[in-house]
Amino acid sequence: MTDIKAAIFASGTGSNFEAIMDQHENLGCRVVLLVCDNPSAPVIEKAMMRGLETFVFNPKAYQTKADYEEKIVQKLRELHVEWIFLAGYMRIVGPTLLAEYEGHMINVHPSLLPAFPGKDAIGQALAAGVTKTGVTIHYIDEGIDTGPIIAQQEIAIDPTDTKETLQDKIHAVEHELYPKVIRELLKQKV
Numbered sequence: 001m002t003d004i005k006a007a008i009f010a011s012g013t014g015s016n017f018e019a020i021m022d023q024h025e026n027l028g029c030r031v032v033l034l035v036c037d038n039p040s041a042p043v044i045e046k047a048m049m050r051g052l053e054t055f056v057f058n059p060k061a062y063q064t065k066a067d068y069e070e071k072i073v074q075k076l077r078e079l080h081v082e083w084i085f086l087a088g089y090m091r092i093v094g095p096t097l098l099a100e101y102e103g104h105m106i107n108v109h110p111s112l113l114p115a116f117p118g119k120d121a122i123g124q125a126l127a128a129g130v131t132k133t134g135v136t137i138h139y140i141d142e143g144i145d146t147g148p149i150i151a152q153q154e155i156a157i158d159p160t161d162t163k164e165t166l167q168d169k170i171h172a173v174e175h176e177l178y179p180k181v182i183r184e185l186l187k188q189k190v
């Protein structure tokens with residue numbers, strides 16, 4: 001297997017974490033760490049079941065974002081992590097992490113950016129009454145969901161869709177698209 005090392009950052013359920021890990025043999029990198037900012041997130045158990053090292057922290061235990069990001073960076077350096085995949089990581093990335101990983105840190109977002117950035121992109125799309133939405137994979141920059149776009153896939157919104165049905169459709173697309181984009185991106189970079 002390749003020697004390029006990666007970390008996944010997640011805050012919640014971790015269905016994208018699972019989708020990426022299910023493709024681990026084909027990714028072109030080795031995921032060596034889960035970083036999680038929520039000690040009660042189900043994704044932690046998922047990582048442990050796979051024998052993956054975890055770095056779990058409580059942001060409230062730190063005075064500033066720079067303080068906890070410095071700890072994360074230390075851990076990433078220790079493990080020689082080159083790539084970061086955000087998968088439902090609910091924090092804005094600050095200058096400390098960006099200084100080390102900008103250009104090597106990507107995210108999955110449940111809309112066709114630049115439409116509906118930030119929280120509750122699915123609710124935003126439904127409230128706007130649009131007929132299509134989708135999934136975006138993009139690089140992280142200092143803004144909120146503003147970094148350069150790598151890939152997008154459209155999803156039609158049916159008039160009968162609820163937040164739950166649309167979320168299911170979005171997840172299904174994310175779970176295919178995210179591992180595929182990681183694989184293609186890493187292939188280009190070697």
Ligand code: GRF
Binds near residue numbers: 089
């Ligand atoms: C995904 O829909 C992703 O687009 C967004 O957060 C959600 C995380 O879901 N950033 P999960 O934890 O991977 O199930």
